[in-house]
Amino acid sequence: xxxxxxxxxxxxxxxxxxxxxxxxxxxxxxxxxxxxxxxxxxxxxxxxxxxxxxxxxxxxxxxxxxxxxxxxxxxxxxxxxxxxxxxxxxxxxxxxxxxxxxxxxxxxxxxxxxxxxxxxxxxxxxxxxxxxxxxxxxxxxxxxxxxxxxxxxxxxxxxxxxxxxxxxxxxxxxxxxxxxxxxxxxxxxxxxxxxxxxxxxxxxxxxxxxxxxxxxxxxxxxxxxxxxxxxxxxxxxxxxxxxxxxxxxxxxxxxxxxxxxxxxxxxxxxxxxxxxxxxxx
Amino acid sequence: xxxxxxxxxxxxxxxxxxxxxxxxxxxxxxxxxxxxxxxxxxxxxxxxxxxxxxxxxxxxxxxxxxxxxxxxxxxxxxxxxxxxxxxxxxxxxxxxxxxxxxxxxxxxxxxxxxxxxxxxxxxxxxxxxxxxxxxxxxxxxxxxxxxxxxx
Numbered sequence: 194x195x196x197x198x199x200x201x202x203x204x205x206x207x208x209x210x211x212x213x214x215x216x217x218x219x220x221x222x223x224x225x226x227x228x229x230x231x232x233x234x235x236x237x238x239x240x241x242x243x244x245x246x247x248x249x250x251x252x253x254x255x256x257x258x259x260x261x262x263x264x265x266x267x268x269x270x271x272x273x274x275x276x277x278x279x280x281x282x283x284x285x286x287x288x289x290x291x292x293x294x295x296x297x298x299x300x301x302x303x304x305x306x307x308x309x310x311x312x313x314x315x316x317x318x319x320x321x322x323x324x325x326x327x328x329x330x331x332x333x334x335x336x337x338x339x340x341x342x343x344x345x346x347x348x349x350x351x352x353x354x355x356x357x358x359x360x361x362x363x364x365x366x367x368x369x370x371x372x373x374x375x376x377x378x379x380x381x382x383x384x385x386x387x388x389x390x391x392x393x394x395x396x397x398x399x400x401x402x403x404x405x406x407x408x409x410x411x412x413x414x415x416x417x418x419x420x421x422x423x424x425x426x427x428x429x430x431x432x433x434x435x436x437x438x439x440x441x442x443x444x445x446x447x448x449x450x451x452x453x454x455x456x457x458x459x460x461x462x463x464x465x466x467x468x469x470x471x472x473x474x
Numbered sequence: 475x476x477x478x479x480x481x482x483x484x485x486x487x488x489x490x491x492x493x494x495x496x497x498x499x500x501x502x503x504x505x506x507x508x509x510x511x512x513x514x515x516x517x518x519x520x521x522x523x524x525x526x527x528x529x530x531x532x533x534x535x536x537x538x539x540x541x542x543x544x545x546x547x548x549x550x551x552x553x554x555x556x557x558x559x560x561x562x563x564x565x566x567x568x569x570x571x572x573x574x575x576x577x578x579x580x581x582x583x584x585x586x587x588x589x590x591x592x593x594x595x596x597x598x599x600x601x602x603x604x605x606x607x608x609x610x611x612x613x614x615x616x617x618x619x620x621x622x623x624x625x
Binding site for chain 2: 220227228230231232234235236237238239309311312313346347348349379382384411412442444445446447448
């Protein structure tokens with residue numbers, strides 16, 4: 194399959210990239226794992242593709258002042274193998290290791306994945322559980338939005354025309370925190386039929402903080418706040434996990450009906466919470 | 475694929491019935507719809523540009539209104555086709571009085587075929603529901619705008 198004709202630019206600096214993106218029907222290319230297949234099927238036919246893959250220093254993974262900065266063009270492999278991330282934000286490194294296959298992880302980027310905003314993508318669950326922020330820049334603006342304000346609808350984010358994802362900001366986890374990302378992959382696409390990201394902090398034997406992000410179940414990833422509150426108020430894991438799908442709209446497709454998805458969410462939430470609790474100390 | 479659901483819009487069922495059959499209002503509220511042009515009684519030609527993240531496609535089709543039961547129900551049929559596939563939505567809309575206006579319930583089916591269905595099967599359900607949600611959100615915005623205009 195051959196894409197429709199398009200113009201291609203590969204800017205060498207961020208400023209140049211932002212100038213190019215500011216004008217008209219432009220599409221940003223990072224790793225190309227979502228955009229290129231769509232272009233080849235002619236489901237996407239942008240007039241002008243701006244490749245930000247050659248902009249230097251856009252794939253950083255660094256920690257400063259208790260905050261981990263992850264550049265937009267860091268690949269999933271960069272994330273899963275980064276010593277900084279494995280040490281300071283292991284939940285996100287674990288989630289990255291579940292994405293697609295080796296080829297996809299070597300090319301695909303975190304910025305591209307979240308900008309595409311597939312409702313079954315792996316990252317959103319962890320980014321919500323981590324209360325991460327996304328920094329968006331354009332030629333004229335520079336703003337930061339929370340993950341919960343970023344993912345709006347299937348394939349719809351808070352990115353305004355002319356803006357790109359610059360980096361993702363995550364508070365460093367404390368070493369005593371427990372975490373787990375569990376996923377039921379779709380057998381053909383590898384996307385999450387249901388994906389559950391959990392963070393647990395304990396004080397003594399009690400859970401002092403619980404954060405649960407769920408992807409794949411509904412039209413967008415969400416935080417299971419009811420289940421979080423149950424855990425924090427001492428409810429047992431089975432009871433909290435049962436509340437994960439409570440009142441949620443669930444997707445259905447040929448592979449998994451809405452009811453089956455809700456059941457998967459409950460079962461896998463229980464497993465993810467159990468592991469996260471056992472890892473916390 | 476079957477779809478059903480309901481929304482409350484802040485106008486009387488009589489007004490809702492008129493709005494939902496007004497080609498100007500429908501064109502404004504249907505996501506991506508450029509214009510509706512009357513080609514027969516209760517039949518309109520539709521041009522639509524769907525843009526969803528990276529994906530985009532032009533659709534050319536028809537909107538038809540059948541089985542009108544004034545102020546209580548009618549059937550809305552939307553068909554379109556383009557290079558990336560075709561779609562057909564057929565739904566019975568039922569109107570009933572609600573506390574803050576009119577409850578619009580829909581019950582029907584959506585068929586999607588071609589490339590877009592072959593690669594997007596996993597996403598058809600969630601995307602259809604999002605588009606219906608957007609339609610009713612716009613319709614609600616439209617009703618409050620027209621109410622202000624009338625006042």
